[in-house]
Amino acid sequence: MASAVSLCTVRIGNQRFGIATEDLHEVLGSISIQPVPLVPSFVAGIGSYRGEVLTIVQIGALLGFEACTSTDVLVLSDRHKELYGLCVDSIEEVFLVDPASSQSPPISDGRLANLTKACYRDASGLVIQLDAEELTPSRLLELQLRPEARAETKEIA
């Protein structure tokens, strides 16, 4: 595995997700998340990180999962080094995968398909690698507003 990708696996709802460690800035553990009124449901709130205000997103609401109960937060960065937080239920482990072993994601949900970068299988099951570019607050807002995402889901279902 010359160009192995290292993935940090997390659990959101009942689903295992993976985040490439190169997108991962820091794992914060439990921090206090302050709710913000009148924002889209995917915004869990704001948190303070190194003196900056971090927007923390939760993808559960977008995908129809229950809202996160834990306040474990991963700090991610997009390609512009813009930081944001991702709220997850639990953090599991870091393992190496071969990008060549990626399977085409068998995902019917239009929204989830949009957030997915690749899909891997390990001993304990399927891991969906999330695309850090697509998880930024502004991209999620676009995704939420996009009507075809919903239509597509219905069709396949």
Next chain:
Amino acid sequence: MERCLLELEVRPHDRDLIDEVFRTVHTIKGVTGFLGFSRLEAFAHAGENLLCALRAGRVEVSFAVVTGLFALLDELRAILQRIASDGSEGHCSTEDDSHLIGRLAALHMPDPFAATDAVVSYGVCPSEERDTVDQIKAGTPARTLLADPFSKRGLVAADRAEQRLLAQSPDLALRVDVDSLNRTINLVGELVLTRNQLLATSWAKENPELARRLDGITSALRNSAMQARMQPVAYLFGRFPRLVRDLAQICGRQVRLEFEGQASELDKTLLEAVRDPLTHAIRNAIDHGIEAPDERVLAGKNPEGVIRLCAYSENGMVVIEVRDDGAGIHPEKVVARAIERGVISPERGRQMSPPEVMNVLFEPGFTTAESVTSVSGRGVGLDVVRANIEKVGGSVQIESWPGLGTALRLRMPLTVAIIPAVVLRYAGHTFALSQNRVSELVYLSEQEADSAIETIGSARLLRLRNRLLPILRLDEILGLPAAPSPEIRGTYLVIVQTAESVYALQVEPFVSPEEIVVKPISPVLRESGLFLAAAVLASGDLALILDVIGLAARGGVRPTTDATRWPPSLSQIKEDDRHPAQQYLLCDAARPLAVEGQPSRFAVPLCAVERIVEIELAAVHIVRGRLVLQYNGELLPIEEPVDGVSELSLQDLRTMGSMALICHRAHRFALLVGRVLEICSIQTPGVAGSSTDVVLLHDCAVSVYTGTVDSTDLQEVA
């Protein structure tokens, strides 16, 4: 080079200046020749020839020569920018190039006719210059005439000492990446928070000496990190001499620019934010303010107008003032124009007082200029200036004396990073409002609320000093669940003032003033239009900064044109209240009294209160057994508002976590308070008793604080 050229105009015989300009141009020529930029080289060569002639004394420095050199400078700069952006020097028709080169060449011809012709053909010079040319052609000695216009027009006097200071500073300064500086400031912020948490632990009590030192060092570190972002306003003012020179030339005015207080410092971001508004103000001053030279002579003034750029600090704000000695603004003209343009109704126009009239100038689309010129008069003006300044938490004010001049004052906070704010806590949420937007806090007891709050349909209105203000409920606007808290008695209202409206925001009683560090938030959070930014509070909590204009829009508050009449002027208050009443700030005492049954609520004359501050323990010192507060480089004695309490100790302060009013009577002192309730009017207490009088207010006995500090004590402390 620009600075040198401007100075050269003032002191045409200064050889050093000519040499300096020459060296710069020569260097450009050398380097560009080496790198193969032929256009640049051609220009630099032409400039060098002219400067050579100047050095040799073959040509005298004149207005035309300096204008030519400026044109060269602009062209060089434009090419350099193009090179910086795409690596090529760009292609311009050789005709244009040779035009400028030819003009520069003509300027160093010993023949004055050729020189002036070149200037005229270039087309930038004002009509008077043409007259000069005609006179020259008519046989008048050329040299004196050429020297004449430049000695009078567009002259710029720069403050020499400060200029020299600026010129030297690069040697003592280090260029630091703004990002890395901001990162440092953020880390210092983290350190401050960690310090606060540490001081609250038992470790701090066991090691008071170490804790104090950590406390002090951290505060000092934060101050010096903040200081690093500050720049003297001279950096900003430096660009204006050229602007004034060019504008004066276009408008046919004679203008001298003067500076004062160039060493005042302002946050870098703020300096950038005031640049455009200030340019605008100067433009207005030259085009609308300063009259044409002949008009000025008729009015008995010096034909040369003066614009003063002044920077000074006042009440923790930096004030930048643009003052001209021009025609001033005639209130009648403004009113007439405003009615004509439909900005105000004729009835209102008759009632307005002069300060109100000045506020009309800030209405969008308003201009008094008779005609639209290239410089100004399009009506895109002061409203934009005001909007830009308010965006960074400042305010704008115009004062004018008809016939004598106008002053435009931009009042800015010292830094954008830290602003004084009112922090509201509401059912687990924390919000902040900029203190500049809050005109007062009002507390109504249950009985008072019945009479002061009126209901029209579903709207609730507050009657305050004969005015009806709409009441907005924060929980309703933000869609928060209403938190019924039976222990809260009465109604707490924050009177919010925006440029367009005044309204009362009903809040929970957990209101405290705090200096907050402003942080940007992601656009997704700004989408609702209610939040501008967030702030990290001293406790480490985050607070969302409310957008008062967004709140008004969502709450359905319609803009009122008379918003600017709030707070009511002094004369209005006097009319309203026949009886002499004074404004007081109603507060709760910080500590319960030793003697039971004494009033713990007290009122301080508002005029004596400068500011409400949170006391930082690090800033409290003990001098001869008395507590003093270090505030803005001063030592202020800490006073308590009521008699009959035990001597205040540092331990008391620590447990109380206190707030103080900075008061000014005979001397300044810090008055310890528990919390600030509202501003109220009290009929002047008739009986002069001890240091306090007692009145009945909100069904509660309130002692009126009139005491002052014993001045002998103060001197000892000092």
